[in-house]
Amino acid sequence: MALEFLYSQPVKIRFGCGSRGELSTILASLGVQRCLVVCDRFLRPTAEAMQKDTPRIAAIFSDVEENPQLKGVTASVRLIREHNIGAVVGIGGGSTMDTAKFAAAIAGESDDPLPYFKGERPFSAARLPMIAMPTTAGTGSEVTQVSVMSNGKEKKTINNPVFMPTYAIVDPELTLTVPPRTTMNTGLDAMAHALEGYWSKHHQPVSDLCAIEAVRLVLENLETAYRDGANLAAREHMSLAALLGGLSFALPKTAGSHACSYPLSEDYHLPHGEACAFTLDSFVKINTDERLETLCRRVGLSGTDELADRIRALKALGGLRVTLSDLGEVDLDKLAHDAAIHPLMQNNPVAMDEAALKRMFAALQ
Numbered sequence: 001m002a003l004e005f006l007y008s009q010p011v012k013i014r015f016g017c018g019s020r021g022e023l024s025t026i027l028a029s030l031g032v033q034r035c036l037v038v039c040d041r042f043l044r045p046t047a048e049a050m051q052k053d054t055p056r057i058a059a060i061f062s063d064v065e066e067n068p069q070l071k072g073v074t075a076s077v078r079l080i081r082e083h084n085i086g087a088v089v090g091i092g093g094g095s096t097m098d099t100a101k102f103a104a105a106i107a108g109e110s111d112d113p114l115p116y117f118k119g120e121r122p123f124s125a126a127r128l129p130m131i132a133m134p135t136t137a138g139t140g141s142e143v144t145q146v147s148v149m150s151n152g153k154e155k156k157t158i159n160n161p162v163f164m165p166t167y168a169i170v171d172p173e174l175t176l177t178v179p180p181r182t183t184m185n186t187g188l189d190a191m192a193h194a195l196e197g198y199w200s201k202h203h204q205p206v207s208d209l210c211a212i213e214a215v216r217l218v219l220e221n222l223e224t225a226y227r228d229g230a231n232l233a234a235r236e237h238m239s240l241a242a243l244l245g246g247l248s249f250a251l252p253k254t255a256g257s258h259a260c261s262y263p264l265s266e267d268y269h270l271p272h273g274e275a276c277a278f279t280l281d282s283f284v285k286i287n288t289d290e291r292l293e294t295l296c297r298r299v300g301l302s303g304t305d306e307l308a309d310r311i312r313a314l315k316a317l318g319g320l321r322v323t324l325s326d327l328g329e330v331d332l333d334k335l336a337h338d339a340a341i342h343p344l345m346q347n348n349p350v351a352m353d354e355a356a357l358k359r360m361f362a363a364l365q
């Protein structure tokens with residue numbers, strides 16, 4: 001088969017411990033006098049400390065919640081208008097970065113995100129510069145054109161170039177305070193991004209290289225980061241794994257495990273990373289082929305059985321939910337149906353219809 005691809009990655013990436021201190025210089029390089037910081041309550045003190053060194057931070061919105069709601073976008077846009085803001089800085093996990101992306105995308109023309117969320121109004125290409133500063137090592141949102149937002153119970157992944165950050169400042173020191181359980185959930189999200197980008201029907205060589213390295217880094221560092229959150233080397237390598245995980249799926253997109261994560265989050269309230277990890281080892285088995293065996297050998301594993309075992313061991317270490325009974329009362333038909341109709345299921349290299357998914361879930365007893 002002829003080798004052909006188009007690779008592009010438009011985000012400037014500054015990686016390194018202490019790089020958050022460069023925010024002021026980066027804002028100046030973008031010609032921005034006044035920025036809004038979007039974060040959650042936990043990160044407000046961090047944002048306030050940064051504001052002391054960065055007078056260009058004109059306002060802080062710190063009410064982002066997990067599974068972020070559109071109201072956080074509305075409130076951010078109001079602050080953008082009130083303070084004549086020229087750029088939005090998202091300091092936090094995926095929930096925060098996705099809220100900041102959405103606010104930066106619509107602020108120039110509206111403070112109502114709902115018509116955009118519903119697909120009734122197109123995003124305009126004019127948007128404010130957006131700087132992503134991840135504080136978890138997981139989503140890779142700092143390098144993707146994805147924003148995942150919720151309107152009530154409805155959670156939607158919106159893929160649009162308008163969400164591509166202008167700059168990513170990845171400072172691993174910001175992740176030192178992430179509690180163990182979130183470290184495990186988010187680390188396995190990074191692993192899922194890498195594996196799914198790699199086995200996606202739209203995989204391509206540059207993304208593949210990012211994926212292989214991301215898987216290697218997670219296997220070598222996640223357990224240490226989980227057991228010893230203060231281990232800066234492990235945190236540094238996990239931040240790199242998450243960044244490379246983001247680059248792995250940014251173009252090929254994710255596949256089966258992410259498709260299954262939506263009903264698992266919506267109906268059984270699993271955090272995003274835990275929801276993706278729930279079926280990740282099952283999909284390793286289902287999607288096993290020569291390419292996946294090659295990835296395993298390149299990261300020092302004997303093969304895909306060992307990869308599935310390592311994922312299962314990490315889930316057990318983190319106390320993540322792994323069986324259907326861990327989820328409580330399960331409507332297996334609805335779970336399989338909702339996973340089957342999710343558009344990302346189309347990217348899975350092995351076709352998985354409702355019946356096949358029902359068998360896969362039923363085996364998780």
Ligand SMILES: NC(=O)c1ccc[n+]([C@@H]2O[C@H](COP(=O)([O-])OP(=O)(O)OC[C@H]3O[C@@H](n4cnc5c(N)ncnc54)[C@H](O)[C@@H]3O)[C@@H](O)[C@H]2O)c1
Nearest residue numbers: 042066093094095135136139141144146148174177178272
């Ligand atoms: N845009 C994308 O490309 C993309 C990719 C994957 C997932 N997502 C979305 O991102 C969201 C999940 O993001 P997440 O996993 O980063 O979790 P999150 O942003 O929801 O944060 C999880 C928890 O960790 C806390 N936290 C964050 N940083 C911390 C720190 N440094 N110290 C202590 N606590 C900290 C938060 O306060 C929160 O309580 C989901 O909505 C998911 O769908 C987006």
Ligand SMILES: [Zn+2]
Nearest residue numbers: 139189193276
């Ligand atoms: Zn994810």
